[in-house]
Amino acid sequence: MQGKVPLLSLEAIHQLHIFIFVLAVTHVLLSLITVLLGTVKHAFFKQFYGSVTKSDYTTMRLGFIMNHCPGNPKFNFYNYMIDQSPRN
Incomplete structure (x- = not known):
């Protein structure tokens, strides 16, 4: 690797991994919250569907x-x- 410099330092790669992990966890949590709220909304409106x-x-x-x-x-x-x- 003579004359070449890494694009990101080891510290930058570590921080990038942490950022991607936090982003993934946030995405999963918000998706679960969305599904939960949709389920609650569906259960609430189900009471009005009776024949x-x-x-x-x-x-x-x-x-x-x-x-x-x-x-x-x-x-x-x-x-x-x-x-x-x-x-x-």
């Missing part, structure tokens, strides 16, 4: 119709919900 029985749906629908359209007993709840939903 409604047909009788409960009919009762809620008729209650809505009686409150909002008392003069129109043939009110179409589905069409109303489609009209009120935002269009993409």
Whole structure:
């Protein structure tokens, strides 16, 4: 190695290894935190995914119709919900 100089000293290589290790550990920890928060969020919203029985749906629908359209007993709840939903 006459006339050649190393690109990095041993101390610089050691510090680079420490930096890469810290970077990898940080990446793993943040990934685990992201997965954990996603799992918690999913578990929270899962409570709202329960199905409604047909009788409960009919009762809620008729209650809505009686409150909002008392003069129109043939009110179409589905069409109303489609009209009120935002269009993409």
